[in-house]
Each structure stands twice: as C-alpha cells, then as structure tokens.
Amino acid sequence: MEKYLxxxxxxxxxxxxxxxxxxxxxFIIEDAYTPYGVHGLDNAMGLKPSxxxxxxxxxxxxxxxxxxxxxxxxxxxxxxxxxxxxxxNSVPAFMPIAFEVTILFAGLGTVFSFFLWRKFKIAKRxxxxxxxxxxxxxxxxxxxxxxxxxxxxxxxxxxxxHGKKVEA
Amino acid sequence: MDNVVNSIRDPQIFGxxxxxxxxxDVCNVMDRKxxxxxxxxxxxxxxxxxxGIVAVSYQIATGIGVWGLNKTVGWAFDITxxxxxxxxxxxxxxxxxxxxxxxxxxxxSINRSAEAMTIFAxxxxxxxxxxxxxRPWFGFWALPYPNFRGPLWVNFRSPLAWDVFAISTxxxxxxxxxxxGMIPDFATVRDRxxxxxxxxxxxxxxxxxxxxxxxxxxYEALYGILAGLATPLVVSVHTVVSFDFATxxxxxxxxxTFPPYFVAGAVFSGFAMVLSLMIIARKTLGxxxxxxxNHIENMTKVIIVTxxxxxxxxxxxxxxxxxxxxxxxxxxxxxxxLGPFSWAYWIMVGCNLITPQFFWFRKIRRNVLLVFILxxxxxxxxxxxxxxxxxxxxxxxFLPSAWSTYSPTLVEISTLIGSFGLFFTLFLLFIKFxxxxxxxxxxxxxxxxxxxxx
Numbered sequence: 285m286e287k288y289l290x291x292x293x294x295x296x297x298x299x300x301x302x303x304x305x306x307x308x309x310x311f312i313i314e315d316a317y318t319p320y321g322v323h324g325l326d327n328a329m330g331l332k333p334s335x336x337x338x339x340x341x342x343x344x345x346x347x348x349x350x351x352x353x354x355x356x357x358x359x360x361x362x363x364x365x366x367x368x369x370x371x372x373n374s375v376p377a378f379m380p381i382a383f384e385v386t387i388l389f390a391g392l393g394t395v396f397s398f399f400l401w402r403k404f405k406i407a408k409r410x411x412x413x414x415x416x417x418x419x420x421x422x423x424x425x426x427x428x429x430x431x432x433x434x435x436x437x438x439x440x441x442x443x444x445x446h447g448k449k450v451e452a
Numbered sequence: 453m454d455n456v457v458n459s460i461r462d463p464q465i466f467g468x469x470x471x472x473x474x475x476x477d478v479c480n481v482m483d484r485k486x487x488x489x490x491x492x493x494x495x496x497x498x499x500x501x502x503x504g505i506v507a508v509s510y511q512i513a514t515g516i517g518v519w520g521l522n523k524t525v526g527w528a529f530d531i532t533x534x535x536x537x538x539x540x541x542x543x544x545x546x547x548x549x550x551x552x553x554x555x556x557x558x559x560x561s562i563n564r565s566a567e568a569m570t571i572f573a574x575x576x577x578x579x580x581x582x583x584x585x586x587r588p589w590f591g592f593w594a595l596p597y598p599n600f601r602g603p604l605w606v607n608f609r610s611p612l613a614w615d616v617f618a619i620s621t622x623x624x625x626x627x628x629x630x631x632x633g634m635i636p637d638f639a640t641v642r643d644r645x646x647x648x649x650x651x652x653x654x655x656x657x658x659x660x661x662x663x664x665x666x667x668x669x670x671y672e673a674l675y676g677i678l679a680g681l682a683t684p685l686v687v688s689v690h691t692v693v694s695f696d697f698a699t700x701x702x703x704x705x706x707x708x709t710f711p712p713y714f715v716a717g718a719v720f721s722g723f724a725m726v727l728s729l730m731i732i733a734r735k736t737l738g739x740x741x742x743x744x745x746n747h748i749e750n751m752t753k754v755i756i757v758t759x760x761x762x763x764x765x766x767x768x769x770x771x772x773x774x775x776x777x778x779x780x781x782x783x784x785x786x787x788x789x790l791g792p793f794s795w796a797y798w799i800m801v802g803c804n805l806i807t808p809q810f811f812w813f814r815k816i817r818r819n820v821l822l823v824f825i826l827x828x829x830x831x832x833x834x835x836x837x838x839x840x841x842x843x844x845x846x847x848x849x850f851l852p853s854a855w856s857t858y859s860p861t862l863v864e865i866s867t868l869i870g871s872f873g874l875f876f877t878l879f880l881l882f883i884k885f886x887x888x889x890x891x892x893x894x895x896x897x898x899x900x901x902x903x904x905x906x
Contacts, residue, residue, distance in 0.1 A: 296899075316665035319471060320636070320892040321672045325665055334673035340681075358596060358605040367609055377609040380692050384617040387685045391625045391678060395632060398674045399659070417663030418640040420471035 288314060289426040289435055290415070290450040291442035296322040299422040302445035303328040311438050312427040317417035340394040347389025351382040415450065423450070464557055464897040467741035471895050475640055478889045481737050482641070486884055489736045497876035504870010507863045508583055516586045518863045524856035525846045529864040530584045531696075532838040533871060536721070537577035538619065538693055539714075539834065542686055543722025544570025545626060548633070549682035552675075558750055560893040561742045564637075565733060565883065566726050567630045572878040573725075574623045576871045581615070583867070611695040618692040625685055629678045635661050636671075636892040690718045697841065704784035704845030709768055716761035720804070721834035723754050724827040731824045733883055742889050745818050752811040752823060755830065759808030762837075766801065780850065788844045792857060796840050803833020 293299040300322060307313055313329050316322075352375075359365070360372035370377065417423055424447075426438055439449050469477070511518050521528055544566040551559040582588045594616045596606045606613045638658035645651040661667070694714035697705035707713075727748065734743040773785040788797050807829045810816050817823065848855045882888065 317663040318665055318668060319640070319663060320896040321668040322665070323896070326669050329665065331666065331669050334670045336670060336673045336677055340677045354596070355608045359608050363602055363605060365607070367607055370609055374609050380611075380614040380688070380695070381608055381617045383688055384614075384621040384685075384692075387625060387681050387688075388621045391628060391681050394674060394677050395628055398670060401670065416643050418636070418643045418661070419475050 287428055289428055289438060291424045291426070291439075291447045292450050293422040293424070293442075293445065293447040294420070296325070296422060298445040298447060299424060300325055300328050302441055302447055303424055305441045305445070306424065306426060306438055309437060309441065310432050314425040314427045316425070317415070317421075317423040319418055319420060319422070322422075336394055336398065339397045340390050343393030343397075344386050344390035346393070347386040348382055350389070351385035352378060355381060462744075462746055464560065464744075464746075465742055465894060466744050469741070469898060471898065474891055474894050474898070475644065477739070477742070478637075478887050478891050478894075479641055479644060481739070481883070481888065482885065487736060490880060490884065493736075494877065494880045497873045497880060500869050500873025501877050502870075502873070503866050504873055507866035507870055508579075511583060511863050511867070512586075512588060516584065518861060520859050520861045520864060522856050522858070524849060524854050525843060525858040527846065528839075528843050528858050529860045529868065530580050532835065532842055533868055534577050534580035534584075535693055535714075535838045535842075536835050537573045537580070537871065537875075538690065539718035539721045539838075540725045541570040541573035541577065541622070541626075541722065542690060542715070542718035543726045544568070544573070545629075545682050545686040546719055546722065547726065548629065549679040549686065552679045553683060556750075557897045558747055560897050561744070561889055562726065562730055562747055562751075563893070564630075564633065564886075564890045565729065565879075565888050567626065567633065568882045568886075568888075569726060569729060569879065570626050571623065571630060572875050572882075573722075574619065574626065575878070576875050578619055578623065579871065579874075580867075581619075611692065611699050614692045615696060618689045622685060622689045625678070625682060629682055632671075632674065632678060633890060633893075634886065635659065636663070637887040637890060639663070640891050641887060687715055690715045697845075702845050702849075703778070703780040704788070704841070707769065707772065709765055709772070713762070713765035713768075716758045716765065717834060717837060720755060720758035720762050720808075721831060723751050723758065724830035724834070727751050727755075727827040728824060728831065729879065731820055731827075733888065737883065737888070739889065742894065745820070748820060748823055749814075749817045752817045755827075756808050756811045759804060759830075763805050766805070783848075784845055787848055788840060791844065791848065793840065793844045793847070796836050797844065800833050800836040800840050803829045804837060807833065 291302065293302065296318065299316065299318070303313060303316060303325065307328070307330060316325060316329060318325070355378040356373055359374075359378075364372045415423065424442075426435075428435060442449060465474075467473075519529065547559050547566040548563040548570075552563070582591045585591055594606060594613065596608075606616075635658055638654045639661035642651055642654035642658050645654060691711040691714070694710035698707060698710040700706060730743050730751075731748070734740050770785055773781045776782075788794070807826050810822075810826055816826075843858050847857055
C-alpha cells in the first residue's frame, strides 16, 4: 500500500477523465479496477492493443495444418480404403473437419494463452480489504516514485473528478 | 457528471437501476428460496427426464428394434429430435456472438441464458446419435484414435464423421465462451457471498478475478475473438448437419439449398425457444425490468426475418422440383403436400409460414402472452419441419414395392419427452445456481441513453 496511491470513483466517466489527467501529469498508472469493461479506458491508460489476435491466428493455422495433414495421412497413406471410388486424398471432403478443428484449436489455444499470461492467476489479490471493484466502485492505482510532481497534485486531480483517496 | 439523456431511445434496462441494484437484483435470485413455480417446474422436468431414462435404458438393453423404423424408413424420430435440438442451440450463439459483433447492446440481458440454452440443447442433441448407434458404449469409435483394429480409421469423407467433429467442437467452444463470459460475474457473486461454501466455490470458478482493468483489456480482446470464432462455427454446424441429408442421393434431401435453409430454420426455432424461456424466466424470477418488452419485441423481429427465409426455402424446394424435370423429385414434393404425411406437412406450413406474420403488428409484438403462444407454435412447426423432411423423403422411395409407412413407438415418444425433461432440468438448475443475467455487461449499458450511448 505504501508504494501505491489509490483513488476511488463512483462512475466510469469520472474515472476515465481522472486517469487521463493523472497520466498527462506524468504519473504512472499501475492499474485501474472496474466492475465492467469500461469502453475507452484502455486509451486513457495507454495500454497497448492485446496480442491475443495474433496468438489466435497462430493456433488457427496450427489447427488447419494438423487437421489437413492428419486426414491425408490416415485416409491416403496409413490405410487407404476405396469408398465410392473417391480419390485417396479427397481434399474437398476433408474441408468440413479441417474447418472445425481450426476453430477448436484457435478457441482453446487463445483461452489457454489468456490464462497463461498471468500463470492461471488472473489478477494480483487486493491492495486493501475494502477494495472490492466487482460491485459499484471504480478505482485507480497510481505508482509512487519516479514522478516529477508531488503526490498531492494527483490527489487533487482525484478530488477534482469527484473521487476520494482510499486510506491505507 | 453531466446528465445528457437521449429521450428518443428507450433505456436498455428499466427502473433507473444503479450499479448496486443490478448486482443485488441478479444475485438475489440465487439467494432466495425458489418460488413454488420453480419447484413445480423442476418436478415436472425431472419426471420427464426419468421417463426418458427408462425409455433409453429399455432401448439400449433391447436394441433399436423397439423403435418404429423399418428397412425403408431407416431414419425418423431420433434424427428429427437431433436436428431439432441442434437447431434450438443456434439462437444462443447468434445472440451471444453475432449480435455482439454487430454491437447490439440489447443482447446483454439475454445472452447468458441464451448461451446456457445452447449448451443444454446441444447436450440433448448429442444424446440422439449416440443412442442411435445401438451400442452407445462403442460411441468413441467415431473418433479417429490409434486402435488395434488395424488401425482402421474413421471415414473422413462421410458427413456423419463431419457431424461428430462439428457437434463436439460446437459444444466445447460454446461451453468455453459461456464460462469465460461468466468469470467476472462469478467474482461479483464471490465478493458478496456470506456463505463460506459459496465463497469458496465461486472463488475457484472466478480464478481470482478482481476487476483489474489490465485483465479486462485482454479479456475483452479474448471475448471478441471467441465471438468471431463462434460466428462462422454456428453457421458451419448446421451446414454440416444439413450435409447429412444434402450429400445423399435421396430425392427431397439432395438439394444445394439445404445449408442456408437449415441455418435459417435453426435460428428461427432457436429464437422461438429463447423467447418462450425468457418469458417464463422473467415472469417467475421477477426480472421484467431487465428482460424488457423491448427485448421481446427485438427477438420477434428476428423471427419475422428468419421465418421469411424459411418460407422462401419451402417455395424454392417446390419450384426446383418442378423446374428440374426430375420425376422422382417432383413425386416426393407432391407426396409431401398430398400424401399420407400431408397432415404433418400442413402443420409445418401453418406454424412456420403463418405464425411469424402476426409479428408484423406492434400490438402483438408487445403482448407477452400472445408472443409466448406464437413461439410455442413456431417450435412445434420447426419440429415438424425436420420430421417432414426426413420421413416423407424416405417412406416412398424409388420402388413402389418398397413403400412403407412410419409411426413412432412409445419408446421413441418417451425419449423425446425425456430430452425436454433433461433440457428444462438443466435450465432450471442454471437459473437457480448461476447468475442468469450477465451482471457486468448489463452494468455497462445502464448509461445507454447518456454518455454511454454510442
């Protein structure tokens, strides 16, 4: 708690405006805590776009390759069976399964990566016992140190946007 | 905060709720002792389920000879039920994924329970092909795993093998999507739970969620990706189901219009089922301010559109049968409309063509009781659509000497009733033990008319 300053707000707009103002003043925003995904807060906090989409594409490519390769291997190489005179490697007929497996790999792989990012522990536990952001409170956590201005000016901004400082 | 209110738009949620009100209203449903109506519902559905279990056990012990199938009609009740339940599932994914991608904010109050409905419907659907195998304990043979029979692999060119992959992928991805969507709400339930046991269970389910925005940021990316994956998936699933018929050489099945026809029909029947369930749920749980009359009206509009596509498909089928000049094809369609199963055909046409037309009237769209009755008719009509497609195409085939008829036995009817029992049991347990409205998502649309409305 000594390392952080915590401000509490009643709605997303005050939080968003305060976060922008605090960040513009040169403070480091450690994190914000909100009951729902606030639209536009990522820009206010300066978060980089998530790389999950690229991860998803990687897993999708893997799924497609595995599915096509496996179907080819099993129906054309390992034990070819003549079914209605179709070619051993009937790629068009392999497409539905290839598609489903692609989706399966992409979905599960992305979810797995999401959990892996925090080693299956989505978030660090609370900074403070009264700090519960799953109901109706919005919090901003500011890292102390390295900033040019005194912490009092951050507290001022919090007050300016109808927020209050959470006492340790 | 400035109070800009757009007076043209209705609010998404009625009753001028605060953030805490949403938490309390939704969580209270889980805390309260269930009403009498819930107990009546669960007893009825458990009895139906029991009947189904008895019927299926008898069928497995005796063999599928206890069904009314014969060598001409080799597929009937069982596959009808399978296609019916898979179709029901489609509305859930449409609401949760496609409406999400289209930024339709009204989905927030209904998406959670619609997704739950999807999963339960797919579970019900999955039972039918498995019991149709006759020896369900060998059901895993449908999967390509290294075995001591050669290894002899599954036939990847067969639509039935495609089905295995499509349905299981659909079940896994929908369940994942559902769970991911519930994590923030599990945390809300955990944080306000007084009961230690509940805190512990929801603590595990919420994997340490505490509302950190850095996590929200990734979470929203993940949610968008899953929605993007579920959208083509849902279209592919019913397409593959329609391939079971369309890739065969049976007149009445062998048509290229089947995939879009089946997908539209699935969404049509699914929305009818969502509406029936939501109307019951909002009434019995007192959630009228969350699942508002506007939600009901929006869903009926989807029914008009998909009902229109279904109507067009019926007309197209007849036109193509005539235009193809193929005698067998023409016979099948005339036989459908005028033959021994014409009663089923006209029930289907009556329910699926006429019912949605009532929804053109705003007065009817906003009359909850009428909407409920009409959606039941849509459900009946869509069940008969699958029955008509499957049985009428088979029962009079190429050789008149092989012509036959079909009527379901008691075992088959009991199995159908049992699947409804399973579906409603799961749904009633879900609305009792899980947050049935997406708390976090509803909170984000409370300011829909103010600065939140985009």
